[in-house]
Amino acid sequence: MDDVIIVGAGPAGANTALGLTKLGRSVTVIDERIHLGDKVCTGIIGSECVRKYPPGPGMTFGQPTSANVTTANGKTYHFSTEYPQASVIDRVQYVAQFSKDAEALGAKYFLGERVVSIEVTVSCVVVSTSNRKLRGKALVIASGFGTSLLSQVGLQKGNEYMVGSQVEVEVNDMDSVHVYLDSLKTPGFFSWITPTVSNKALVGVIANKTSKSKLDTSLKYLKSVGSINRVCGSSRSWGIPLKPIEQTYTNRVLVVGDSAGQIKPITGGGILYSLVCGDIAASVLDSCLEKEDLSENALSAYQVLWKKKIGKEIQSSYSIRKFVEKIPNKIQSQLVKVAKTHTVIEGLIANKGMFDKHSLIFSGMFSNPAISWVFRKNFRNSIENNDVQETLKGISLGEANEGNELVHQ
Ligand SMILES: Cc1cc2nc3c(=O)[nH]c(=O)nc-3n(C[C@H](O)[C@H](O)[C@H](O)COP(=O)(O)OP(=O)(O)OC[C@H]3O[C@@H](n4cnc5c(N)ncnc54)[C@H](O)[C@@H]3O)c2cc1C
Structure with a gap:
């Protein structure tokens, strides 16, 4: 039986796995994706995230030192700083690297398998996919926004969320991020164009509840003013929690990342918090495994610690x-x-x-x-x-x- 089973290999699950394997714990990770990290995301991380969790060689698309902001009256303002405050990264490669590192330290991965049921017993956690049943002393739920697994361990889902939609586009030369705040031409809480590689960029919208139709409106407008040349491929949408869930631990179980609502409510950025909380989860699990106490009471230290770090900011x-x-x-x-x-x-x-x-x-x-x-x-x-x-x-x-x-x- 493994020490810990982790459901989800996004930034939260993958970094928890890496932290645990570094501490010498045996870990199995299950993800329904084959291509890890390939979730809709712009891949912007702040300089603090870059310092603490540096992207590997070739993973950084750019480090913009400026942003344009277009307001509702159609005026555009240019903001710049001397040094880059953020990086635009290849999110897929970046996230997958945490899993590669964890695997190199002994973590086992089952990809393309969806976890369908979880049973917490007095002596272990039993996790089932359609192909197998796995047993672990503890479980980490890191299965992202809207996961249905929380109710299986008696925890409550959050009910406040926003939705982000995004699509790749072709642009002319562009080196600044452009943020749009016009609720008519580019409806939603805000929209953006983020340059990635050569003449490519990501256009996205974050809105309350529905964002796909708002993205279509924005694309029409951005094309009409010549900000984008053409749309490449189809758009993708996904939810973003607005608030942490009440309780992120129970007997033998911790919840990390978007599943726990550990996200920046203003921009919807969640990579840094997922990584930070993954580290905290790994260290709390390690000490609880050491003491052979995986009770709800012992694991509550996780929530105390992550709240101390990011609770007030959220x-x-x-x-x-x-x-x-x-x-x-x-x-x-x-x-x-x-x-x-x-x-x-x-x-x-x-x-x-x-x-x-x-x-x-x-x-x-x-x-x-x-x-x-x-x-x-x-x-x-x-x-x-x-x-x-x-x-x-x-x-x-x-x-x-x-x-x-x-x-x-
Ligand atoms: C449009 C958009 C743009 C964004 N841009 C940014 C950005 O620029 N910067 C930033 O910091 N954040 C951004 N975010 C948020 C960021 O993507 C998330 O906060 C982050 O990915 C959360 O990581 P996670 O590991 O908790 O969840 P995820 O990355 O969602 O990973 C969860 C994993 O669990 C797997 N899974 C789910 N259910 C099961 C199951 N039952 N069985 C097995 N596997 C399962 C999934 O396949 C997935 O791989 C954006 C979000 C959206 C929607």
């Missing part, structure tokens, strides 16, 4: 997201203009290297005198005061971490 960013969603187009355009004129965003990112700490960028923006002037001028008429108070309360929770890197080296 909570603050969630409040900000809910607030930003309600900002009318007109005010949003003014805010971006003021942020550009007063170099607010560039200053915050450059000075504090905060690409991965969205709450600090937003709280820094909100406390900037020029930005708060826009809020003061517009808020009373446009947005309920309660929302403002709730958001500021939420953001202040995240401020306790200011100055700290999310992941301590």
Whole structure:
């Protein structure tokens, strides 16, 4: 019987497997995909993720030092920083490498097999696919967004989510990421064009509930203004949790990554948090296996630790997201203009290297005198005061971490 069975070899499951094998634990990973890592994703990771989990040679498409933001009034603002704050990576290769490294250290992989049932007994966990039954002392559920496996171990799924749709396109020369905030021409929470290799880029949309039709509208608009030449292939859509689930552990089981809702609620980025929580899961499982105590109580240390690292940031960013969603187009355009004129965003990112700490960028923006002037001028008429108070309360929770890197080296 293996020490740990892991369902899912995305960033969360693959890095948990790697962490456990490094600690000398026996691990079996099951994934229904044959091509690991090939999930719809843009592959943008912040510089902190690059430092802590460096992409291998040839896995980085680009390291943009600038972004264009088009607001609802059709104006485009150019933001740039001296050094790259993020990398656009080959997500498939990057994620698959964690599994290759884990395999090299002894992890066993069963690919192309879907886990259909899980039974937690007093002495082990029994995991079944259509081909086999496997037994482990513990189980990690890392099967991504919307997994049906949580209910089989008595845990609750999250019910707040967004949907992302994306497609590859051909573009003319492009080296900056372009973000669109116009809810009519490019509907959704936001849309993007991210350059990848030579004349290729990814166009995507994140929206509440449905995003495919919004992506089609955006593509039509982007083609009409010459931002893209043609669409290559079909679009793909997938859900993104907005909030962590209540409980990410139970007897013999931990939940990691999108399945646990460990994601940045503003952008929907989840690679870094999946990797970080994979490391935490591996170390908690190792010490619980050592003590031969895989009870719910012993495994609760996992939730304490991951919440300590990213819980406040997720909570603050969630409040900000809910607030930003309600900002009318007109005010949003003014805010971006003021942020550009007063170099607010560039200053915050450059000075504090905060690409991965969205709450600090937003709280820094909100406390900037020029930005708060826009809020003061517009808020009373446009947005309920309660929302403002709730958001500021939420953001202040995240401020306790200011100055700290999310992941301590
Ligand atoms: C459009 C879009 C763009 C995104 N862009 C970014 C980005 O630029 N940067 C970023 O950081 N994040 C991005 N994300 C989010 C990111 O992709 C996820 O947060 C991340 O992949 C989560 O990793 P995971 O390991 O938890 O889940 P996944 O990567 O979803 O991996 C889960 C794995 O489990 C397997 N699986 C599922 N069910 C079963 C089963 N029953 N049996 C066996 N195997 C199973 C799946 O095949 C899959 O391989 C984006 C998301 C979307 C939708």
